[in-house]
């Protein structure tokens with residue numbers, strides 16, 4: 001398998017960097033169609049307009065309807081065509097960004113991504129998750145290119161509720177361990193290639209950054225401040241986690257996330273929190289050394305990521321339900337099978353129960 005590495009063409013991150021949007025984007029076009037969620041619009045529109053002040057660049061703003069569905073993608077495509085726009089800009093969380101990426105792909109125009117929360121890998125990756133209009137998972141769309149420009153304004157990110165940063169750190173926690181599992185079994189990454197040293201180095205740096213600066217960054221963001229620790233952790237959750245996962249591959253933690261989404265108890269638990277618990281389960285499945293498991297547990301405890309079933313919404317352990325999740329996580333085509341030697345639902349069930357008990361034990365210690 002040939003090794004393959006892909007990434008956004010340009011990634012720019014700083015406090016108030018949206019004010020420099022013009023200099024990072026006008027090489028791609030002169031007519032921008034900007035979609036943003038309501039909150040994202042309020043926070044970023046004045047900065048975007050200010051950046052283009054005194055230029056001939058045409059800006060059209062449109063509020064995103066809230067769902068990354070085929071209907072919404074087609075609605076925005078029509079508006080882009082009507083306005084003759086030659087660049088699409090997606091501003092907001094994962095769903096707005098995923099919709100903008102789909103529009104860019106189908107209309108064959110460049111995309112600029114401006115995330116307003118640090119909760120997701122959507123900004124840097126070359127795929128979208130598409131839902132039905134009712135919000136049920138529908139399909140993944142994979143694209144041949146990554147976004148042209150990603151603009152991360154850390155002041156905007158630090159002003160969002162801090163739970164989004166915790167969600168982002170949960171998702172980022174799995175990146176290194178999943179990449180390592182793919183490397184061990186010589187499995188493909190998310191762009192269907194072998195893992196480069198560069199891709200793996202990003203995944204490793206992602207984990208190291210979280211351990212070193214995660215807690216400090218969270219405390220800073222709770223006070224809506226931007227410090228060097230915040231800059232490092234936002235880069236970890238947005239770039240290192242996204243590009244690291246795309247080029248390093250996913251393994252058990254993300255399949256365990258998929259498995260738990262079939263249980264209604266977990267409906268209100270974020271992707272990142274489920275991936276964090278899934279990471280703990282993966283380490284147990286792999287028979288990882290105690291010190292490594294303890295590092296992950298200590299980190300989760302420090303920033304409030306779940307290490308027990310109760311914390312992901314499962315108050316009472318019903319063995320049948322856990323088995324249902326385990327079976328779903330082990331479906332054909334799931335990345336959990338990239339764990340060296342494969343994983344059966346029985347093995348996963350045991351690892352989930354063992355992880356929960358270990359988590360409970362550590363919680364009693366504090």
Ligand SMILES: [Zn+2]
Pocket residue numbers: 121171254271275
């Ligand atoms: Zn993820």
